[in-house]
Amino acid sequence: MKNDVARDTHAVPTISMIGTRAMLFEAPGDFTMAHQRRIWALMDAAQARPDVCELIPGVTNLMLIFAVPPDSPQAVADWLRHAWDTLPERHIEGRLFEIGVRYGGELGGDLAAVAAHAGLPPEEVIAIHHGSEYTVCAIGSAPGFGYLHGLDPRIATPRKTVPSLNMPAGTVTIGGMQAGISALTGPNGWNSIGYTEITLFDPCRQPPALFAIGDRIRFYPESIAL
Amino acid sequence: MITILETSALNTVQDLGRPGYRNLGVGTSGVMDALALRVGNILLGNPVDDACIELQTYPFVLRFDAPASLAVTGIDAAIEIDGRTILPWMVETVAAGQVLRVGPPKTGARGYICIAGGIEVPVVLGSRSTQLRGGFGGLDGRPLEAGDTLQTTGATLDVSGYGALPPAAVLDTVACGDDAKVIHLRAMPATDYELFTPESRQRLWDTPWRITPQSNRVGYRLSGAPLELHHRVELRSYGVIAGIVQVPPAGEPIVQLADANTVGGYPRIATVIEADLWRLAQARIGTRIRFHECSFAEGVAAMRPVDAYLDDLRMMVDRYRTSARCRAGIRSGDRA
Numbered sequence: 305m306k307n308d309v310a311r312d313t314h315a316v317p318t319i320s321m322i323g324t325r326a327m328l329f330e331a332p333g334d335f336t337m338a339h340q341r342r343i344w345a346l347m348d349a350a351q352a353r354p355d356v357c358e359l360i361p362g363v364t365n366l367m368l369i370f371a372v373p374p375d376s377p378q379a380v381a382d383w384l385r386h387a388w389d390t391l392p393e394r395h396i397e398g399r400l401f402e403i404g405v406r407y408g409g410e411l412g413g414d415l416a417a418v419a420a421h422a423g424l425p426p427e428e429v430i431a432i433h434h435g436s437e438y439t440v441c442a443i444g445s446a447p448g449f450g451y452l453h454g455l456d457p458r459i460a461t462p463r464k465t466v467p468s469l470n471m472p473a474g475t476v477t478i479g480g481m482q483a484g485i486s487a488l489t490g491p492n493g494w495n496s497i498g499y500t501e502i503t504l505f506d507p508c509r510q511p512p513a514l515f516a517i518g519d520r521i522r523f524y525p526e527s528i529a530l
Numbered sequence: 531m532i533t534i535l536e537t538s539a540l541n542t543v544q545d546l547g548r549p550g551y552r553n554l555g556v557g558t559s560g561v562m563d564a565l566a567l568r569v570g571n572i573l574l575g576n577p578v579d580d581a582c583i584e585l586q587t588y589p590f591v592l593r594f595d596a597p598a599s600l601a602v603t604g605i606d607a608a609i610e611i612d613g614r615t616i617l618p619w620m621v622e623t624v625a626a627g628q629v630l631r632v633g634p635p636k637t638g639a640r641g642y643i644c645i646a647g648g649i650e651v652p653v654v655l656g657s658r659s660t661q662l663r664g665g666f667g668g669l670d671g672r673p674l675e676a677g678d679t680l681q682t683t684g685a686t687l688d689v690s691g692y693g694a695l696p697p698a699a700v701l702d703t704v705a706c707g708d709d710a711k712v713i714h715l716r717a718m719p720a721t722d723y724e725l726f727t728p729e730s731r732q733r734l735w736d737t738p739w740r741i742t743p744q745s746n747r748v749g750y751r752l753s754g755a756p757l758e759l760h761h762r763v764e765l766r767s768y769g770v771i772a773g774i775v776q777v778p779p780a781g782e783p784i785v786q787l788a789d790a791n792t793v794g795g796y797p798r799i800a801t802v803i804e805a806d807l808w809r810l811a812q813a814r815i816g817t818r819i820r821f822h823e824c825s826f827a828e829g830v831a832a833m834r835p836v837d838a839y840l841d842d843l844r845m846m847v848d849r850y851r852t853s854a855r856c857r858a859g860i861r862s863g864d865r866a
Contacts (some may be wrong), residue, residue: 320721324829326723326771335766337623360552360769362793367769369552373830417849444555444767444793447664451767487555488663505555507654507666513554 312340317388324373329384330365335481337453339364340441341393346516348394349387355380356446361442363451386477396518398440402499403485403521405434409529413468418461418495420474426530432456433476433497434523438483442517448477448505448513449487451474452521457481467493474524475501500526531643532598534678535629536591537575541747543649543668543680544788548657552769552792559659559667562640562747562788562811565836566604569694570644573601573621573843575687575851580648581658583674585641586747588634592643596684599623600630601693601694605638620693623686637698638812647683662747662789663810694843697808701835713737713813715806717775718833722763722797726777730757734799738818739783745815747789752819756781757760759797767793773802773810775821785810805832834858 318330329346331339340363344403350501356370374380381502405428408415419426437453445451460481471477471492477484479494486492500523504514515521546559546567561567561584571580588607602609602618610631615624618641624630625851632641651658660668660733670714703714723731724752739752757777770776774786776796785802786794787810803824815821824832837841 318721321718321801321826322716322769322771322798323773323803324833325771326801327806328768330721330766330768358549358552360792362768363766365768366773368768369549369771373826373833401715430548441808442767442793443553444769445791447551447555447661449555490663499744505664507661507664511554512556512655513553 307340317385319384321377322367322371325370327368327374327377327380327384328365329368329388331388333364335453337441338393340453341395342388342391344396345391345394346384347385350384350390360444363442389476397518398518398520400520400522401515403502403523404526405498405500405523407433407476407498407528408525409499411472412497412529413476414464414495415497417457418497420461421461422459424458427528429459429497430528432459432523433478433483434525438521440517440519440521443513443515443517446487447507449484450504450515450519450521452483455481456481458511461492461495464495467491468496469517471496472499473504474502476500531684532680532682533593533595534591534674534676534680535593536589536666536676537674538587540586541590542584542662542675543550543581543658543674544584544660545658545800546579546663546708548655548659548667551655554602555792556655556661556664557790557792558659558772558788560788561642563604563808565697565808565840566640567644569619569697569839569843570601570603570642572693572840573603573619574599574644574646575847576644576646579657579782579844580644581651582645582649583643584682585632585643586639588641589631590641590643591629591631593629594624594626595679596626596682597624597686598682598684599687599690601644602632603644603694605635605641606696606762607641608633609633609690617693619696621687621690622808623690623693625811629787637812640811641774645682645794647685650681650683656735660795689851689858692847696805697836697839698812700839701811709738709818711818713809713819714823715802715809715819717800717802717821718799718824718829719825720774722765723799725759725763725797727758727760727798730759733757733785735821735823738820741813741815741817741819743815747787749784749786749790750810750813752783752785754782757783757799763797764791765795767795767799770802773804773807774798775802786809803829803832805829805836
């Protein structure tokens with residue numbers, strides 16, 4: 305296996321070493337739930353490998369971390385390709401979370417910008433946002449932060465060029481085609497459209513993260529401040 | 531117990547890190563220079579992952595409220611116990627009430643105060659490391675402050691006054707005679723290497739990158755002529771590990787380190803190999819670094835001298851302690 309293969313994003317997975325103890329598998333094609341379910345299937349299969357000590361599922365990709373460098377990265381890559389080609393999608397019957405959101409106001413300060421970008425009135429942005437059901441496709445970036453799939457493309461909004469410096473944990477956000485709820489208070493480049501009081505991560509809780517991969521999320525308006 | 535008398539920002543309790551929770555968004559944390567902690571723990575006969583105090587700002591002063599054996603590793607600095615100079619990388623034993631002062635390093639950047647029996651803070655998600663972003667682990671999930679106390683076992687070693695040769699004196703660097711102040715790091719091309727223009731790829735290896743002040747435990751931001759992609763790419767969020775070199779749109783690379791986010795989205799041009807991460811941890815802001823292309827096989831082979839250095843040290847410490855005990859007529863297992 306080489307790291308310098310020209311990428312062909314349309315047909316075959318891209319597999320590369322990240323240093324000597326990590327391998328990244330990237331699925332070809334679009335960010336669809338079907339692809340993400342195949343990543344989950346791959347994650348399950350990779351979990352069973354004795355040489356894998358940690359897995360980081362991403363958005364249509366999977367990083368394998370090995371306890372020691374693999375004897376043959378090529379053999380692992382072949383195994384991954386074969387597993388990707390043959391494994392069925394893994395459907396996770398996740399739990400359903402219904403989350404009340406205080407839309408707009410100071411803590412949803414980017415609602416106007418999202419509405420302007422979408423060319424829609426803010427009320428409609430809010431209705432579209434809580435009209436969809438979302439799926440947690442990966443957890444990462446910050447402890448407990450879930451990348452949510454299911455955002456209506458009409459309200460997809462690029463990340464801000466100047467991030468907010470101190471966005472509170474619990475802010476309901478849109479970042480490109482992804483939706484989320486910020487897990488930690490701090491700098492954040494996603495657009496804030498509302499706020500919810502929810503603790504996404506508690507190291508003393510078991511499991512520490514509130515969301516798990518495959519969980520479904522529905523938002524409902526608790527209040528709207530335009 | 532120890533009491534912190536003087537500290538400035540960014541000094542924390544760390545161990546070898548918190549693996550196993552990256553799938554929940556929890557980065558590993560842990561010491562930046564794992565080799566220095568391993569040496570300290572070997573010298574003191576500790577389990578490999580006992581916790582220490584990682585110093586990034588100086589001076590740092592603490593008082594031992596109980597007897598202790600200790601070693602300061604990672605840096606060369608003016609280190610004193612009650613005003614008496616001691617050497618880094620050496621085991622010393624102190625009595626209750628004695629004060630340790632670690633001044634700014636002459637070489638290196640991050641010092642490690644290792645104590646026999648380790649620093650006793652609660653284990654959170656399998657580690658004593660401070661997770662600054664998440665606000666847990668270490669001492670209440672935060673940097674140390676003057677007046678803080680940390681639990682130690684109070685046990686001392688029956689033999690002290692021995693030490694280790696610092697890794698920098700033993701482990702070869704990449705052979706490059708140009709400038710002794712430049713730090714040389716081996717790196718493997720990563721996923722998006724070929725997405726950069728040929729000139730930019732060459733520039734990655736040729737540029738003496740400067741470590742900017744926007745560098746910390748999360749990562750080092752480097753300064754130099756920007757690297758350019760053939761064309762812009764939008765990547766989906768993927769897993770990040772320490773050593774990965776990402777290139778944000780402005781073109782100046784970032785090396786992700788111990789407190790990195792678990793996932794990222796910038797193009798990945800290279801990864802600094804594990805065997806050289808300690809050199810980066812000891813590189814100060816303003817220092818220049820050069821990357822040297824290396825293959826997977828070379829990256830794997832580069833760990834062998836590191837492992838051999840630690841194995842030798844473990845054996846030598848064991849032998850020295852056994853013979854010193856025999857000469858002193860101390861029975862095995864006795865404590866001074």
